[in-house]
Amino acid sequence: xxxVRPVVLSVVVLSVLLLEPLRHVVLTxxxxxxxxxxxxxxxxxxxxxxxxxxxxxxxxxxxxxQQQLELARLREVLRxxxxxxxxxxxxxxxxxxxxxxxxxxxVPTQQTVLIDRGTRHGLRVDGVVLDADGVAGRIxxxxxxxxxxxxxxxxxxxxxxxxxxxxxxxxxxxRSQGTCAVRYLDLDADVEEGDRVVTAGLGDAVPKGLPVAxxxxxxxxxxxxxxxxxxxxxxxxGRLEEVLCLLD
Amino acid sequence: xxxxLSAAFAACAVGHMALDGLIASPWCVPDLTLVGMIxxxxxxxxxxxxxxxxxxxxxxxxxxxGAPSIFALYLAAGWSLAAMARQWDLEDPRIEGxxxxxxxxxLTLAFVTLDGAWSWSxxxxxxxxxxxxxxxxxxxxxxxxxxxxx
Numbered sequence: 001x002x003x004v005r006p007v008v009l010s011v012v013v014l015s016v017l018l019l020e021p022l023r024h025v026v027l028t029x030x031x032x033x034x035x036x037x038x039x040x041x042x043x044x045x046x047x048x049x050x051x052x053x054x055x056x057x058x059x060x061x062x063x064x065x066q067q068q069l070e071l072a073r074l075r076e077v078l079r080x081x082x083x084x085x086x087x088x089x090x091x092x093x094x095x096x097x098x099x100x101x102x103x104x105x106x107v108p109t110q111q112t113v114l115i116d117r118g119t120r121h122g123l124r125v126d127g128v129v130l131d132a133d134g135v136a137g138r139i140x141x142x143x144x145x146x147x148x149x150x151x152x153x154x155x156x157x158x159x160x161x162x163x164x165x166x167x168x169x170x171x172x173x174x175r176s177q178g179t180c181a182v183r184y185l186d187l188d189a190d191v192e193e194g195d196r197v198v199t200a201g202l203g204d205a206v207p208k209g210l211p212v213a214x215x216x217x218x219x220x221x222x223x224x225x226x227x228x229x230x231x232x233x234x235x236x237x238g239r240l241e242e243v244l245c246l247l248d
Numbered sequence: 249x250x251x252x253l254s255a256a257f258a259a260c261a262v263g264h265m266a267l268d269g270l271i272a273s274p275w276c277v278p279d280l281t282l283v284g285m286i287x288x289x290x291x292x293x294x295x296x297x298x299x300x301x302x303x304x305x306x307x308x309x310x311x312x313x314g315a316p317s318i319f320a321l322y323l324a325a326g327w328s329l330a331a332m333a334r335q336w337d338l339e340d341p342r343i344e345g346x347x348x349x350x351x352x353x354x355l356t357l358a359f360v361t362l363d364g365a366w367s368w369s370x371x372x373x374x375x376x377x378x379x380x381x382x383x384x385x386x387x388x389x390x391x392x393x394x395x396x397x398x
Contacts, residue, residue, distance in 0.1 A: 006297035010323060013305050017315045026309055037262055038269040045270055106264070106281065106307040107318060108274040108356065108377060109363040114310065140312060148312065155365045156313070176365040177373060178273055238272025 024143045027114065034103040035116070042241075096130075096244040097121055102146070109176045111154040111237070113137075117245055118145045126205045128246040134211035134234030135159070135199060136243055147245070151237050152212060153178050160200040161212055166190035169200055172212055172231065178238065180213050185227040191218050197231055207246070253288050256392045257299060260284025261306055263388075275373045278384030279352055281306050285326060286351065286385075287392050290344055293330040300326025314362045321358050325351050341389060345382060352381040 016022045046053070099117035117123050119142050127139040129149045137157065141148040150157055157174035161182060168189045170182040182197060195215040201208025213231035220227040264280035271277045281303045288299035304322030308315040329347060338344060356374045360366055 006301070009297065009301055010319075013301055014316055014319055017305070017308050017311075017319060030309060033262075034265055037265045041266040041269045103265070103310065104268050104274065105310045105312070106268070106279075107311050107359050107363075108277070108373070109359045109365045110310075110312055111274065112310065112312055148310075150312065155363055175367075176360075176363060177275075177367075177369060 027143055027146050027148075030103075034114075038102060095247040097123070097247055099129075099147075099243050099245050101240045101243060109155065111151040111157075111174065111176060111178075112140065113149050113151065113240055115147050115149055115243060115245070116145065118143045118147050120144050121245075122247050123147050123245055124248070128206050128210070130210065130244045130246070131235040131240055131242070133236060134213070135206075136233075136235040136237060136240060138205070139245070149243070152180055152233050152235075153237055159206065159212060160202040161197045162200045163189075163191050163215070164196040164198045164211075165192075166195070170197075170229070172197060178233075179216075180231045180233060182213075182215070182229040182231055183226075185229065187220055187222065187225045187227050189227050191215060191227065191229050193217060195229075196234075197229075250292070252396050253292055253295070256395060257284040257288050257302065260287070260388060261302070264306075267384075275377050276380055277377075278380040279355070279377070280381075280384055280388070282325075282352055282355065283348060283381060283385045283388055285322070286329060286344065286348055287389070289326055289329045290333055290338055290347075291396070293333040296326040296330035297323075317362055318359070321355055325355060344389070345385060348385045349378050349382045353378040 016026055097117060099115040099121075101113045102116050103114040105112045113136075115129070123139055123142050125139055125142055127142075129136045129139060135152060137149045137151040137154070138159075139147045140150040152159060152172060152174055153176065154174040155176040157172070157180075159172040160169070161172045162169055163182070166189070168185055168191055170185045170189075172180050173183050174180050182191070185191060193215055196211055197213040197215060199206045199208055199210045199212055211234045213233050215229045216232050217230040218227060219230070260280045260283055264277070264284075267280065268274075268277050285299045285303040289296045300323045303326070304319040307322060308319040311318050329351070332338070332347075353374060356377050360370050360374065
């Protein structure tokens, strides 16, 4: 084999990886085999748990019914409250789109997932992605049919946050190890283990008050005069399957 | 590279995808794509470039930072392995296992360095990934040997 062939092929492959239009094509083409493999593996993994899943399904249906009754009761309270002239501040309506995770980064230090929604579905860069428990990440790259989501645990992830209980502000930074840290807290910041961390709502993209993480440990550095808190993401990032992508 | 060797590599890459979907922590997922690449290079050193290109491409396709560096790392790893495979008799499976552990650890260390994610706890994660990859290699190697010689 002539030595020029590997060089030419390397350049071609590198171009495919780096040139934006070609990268779109690669991600679009690769999503199908990845999706098939992932779905099949998911089905096989689910089979032993079918009976437990059925029980859980029945229990969740019962919970849903109970919650609907509770919702009806709360609506009535709200109506009475409005009628009595009190001001009710409703959260702005959030529009979302459900997407499915179809692949995950092969590089363990780069914590990203690929979802099967893209510009065709109205997604845009920096959009927030949630799972049932909280913020999973933000959209980093968006292609016609896919989007790459930077998880909150990635080292490049930065989210302005509040400690829900004490309203202390900080910056949630990923650590690439499945955990995060709330940085830039004051030395005497009122933060404790178990505190919920929510989005601060700074900027346009991230609504305020979404759960992001839970504090697991507080480290205070008297020399630097600051504190930081280790935090576990609220979202189950290791087992993300369905996500909600917030739309404008 | 023979058709059977290509099939073995493809099976490793697909297995990597499947495990990626099943195991929650990315650090516990064995790098089966790398295992496939090493299996190929050890048996057909002249095909190092094809195996490295494919493994580098499949890994770097999802990279958000340093895709060219990651791709180049796989090429360098493939070239180095091929050079060693040409120089020495590498029949002993323990040598191949050692290569899997060392290359996986070096590549992971390079990822950590490229991403500036270094911390002492990373050493544990790095070893965990190398251990998972060597364990996967211990399972895959006899299967691949049977498939390649049948």
